[in-house]
Amino acid sequence: MTSVFERAQLVTLAEQSEAEFMFQYESGAPAEAAAELGISTQRLEDGVVMVMRNDVTGYWNKALGFTSITDTLIGRILDIYRTEQAPVAVLQLAPDLLPEDWAEISVRHGLTEGGKIVKLIAPIHSVQPEEGKTDLRIGPVTPQDADEWGRLIISAFGMPSGGLDSMLAASVTNPNCRTFAAWDGDQIVAGGSLYLHKSAGVVNAGATAPTHRNRGAQSAIIAARIAAAQDAGCRWVVAEASQPAPGESNPSLNNLIRAGLQPLYVRSSWIWRPRTRW
Template sequence: MREDEIGSLAEAAEAEFMYQYESTASPATKRALGIATARIGGGVCLSVRHDVTGYWSKALGFGVTEPVTEELVDELVAFYLAEKAPGAVIQIAPARLPEDWPEICRRHGLTPTSPWIKLVGAVDYVQMSHTTDLSIRPVDACDYPLWASTALRGFGMPTDGLSDMLAEALAHPGFRPFAAWDGDEMVAAANLFVHGPVGSLNATATLDTHRNRGAQSALIAARAKEAANAGCRWLCAETGKPGDGEVNPSLTNLVRSGLRPLYERQNWAWSPGGSTESEGS
């Protein structure tokens, strides 16, 4: 399979699991967090108005089934303005950006922010075992709330509202949550999203107290085995690009486990009032 085809599968899988995390929230959770979701131009547009982290409001998955155009970005911006979003991030694979992207960015005040690295690997070549003194196993439905709070705490995010959102989403049949346990304590969380031939690794986080004990590598291996059992041919993941002189342990663990960087994807930040058109209106 060509790299652009693999990239399209990976982008579509990421967009879909993000959509499911937010769109399947209960009405009460949606009201509390100000969640709104939409499918636009072959991708997804997600707004969480009351999310203090700024992470969960994003638009992604574009350029796979429909081209990225000025009109598409106009529609995305209109969605966020209608939702009174304080900001959002637009994520588009580099090969999907149109020639007039700089002009589109100027019109809407889109600014580059921390880039991510998209990684992929054939399931058969990803390690499916890793030794750790922690217990690695799938998460039962009764522990979904604990899994959600552990993941958020591992990322340094608040749990209010967001924990309910994540826990409620895990009932989706495509999600396969795993965790690492130290005795009776859940100390790391990770999820697998099965989307056709792709298994998308996501939501991997370890509590500060249990880092450097092999939890992430073991969770990658467990999910790779689960993805193979589910019939997936590919594993994909995304993580932040480390700065000069810095190391991203997640990137190191993913590469060591058999995934390879496919491309660097620039994130584009949008904020209300940032476009030249709105300033002149």
């Protein structure tokens, strides 16, 4: 049984490892893509605040990784989004870390509760994923594959390119990233990334082209990333996936649980929008 202290440590690791790989994605965007997307990133206390003024997806304007949440901190975060003229802000805050007066704080700052994310974690020695059966070739992504890999990930998530694909592609050469793909012949049809942060390997960006789903690509790519985390000396594997609506299923969440990861908590996204448009 996990003690209160051990759980607090795991929550912190889960939150800050996700914050770090998101920060690396956006802060590492090539200059042209960063200008096109209107990216601005900064560290605030122990978390990160990321602005993408020209994001049409509602996904990339995120603030997360904070472990000491106060009314003053929320005000400082939102001041950044106002100053940067962001179209939206998504504050992702672990439920364990919300203060007792969170209901009042959220109302005071105009935050509304959005979608929910399941955070998962497992000790590296307890994760033994089944590679599954796939007729696709699985392997690491090289710098020569990076552009195609970035396009595949963005497209599979239903996002427009517009600089996002080159932002993702740039992560392939990040020394803390381990990127993998599935090929059908010479074509990349699925992909995923592992980010190394302190004692954790963070499984993220798993996506498959609609034409190649249900062929075992993601199970195999999850297995490859966990093996890479083991090789890197990680003690933990961390991941996140959207919580499905009642009566529905999320294949990504199911794949992660089958690989041996266990839900740690469910985290809400808290949405802020400016009262006026610029």
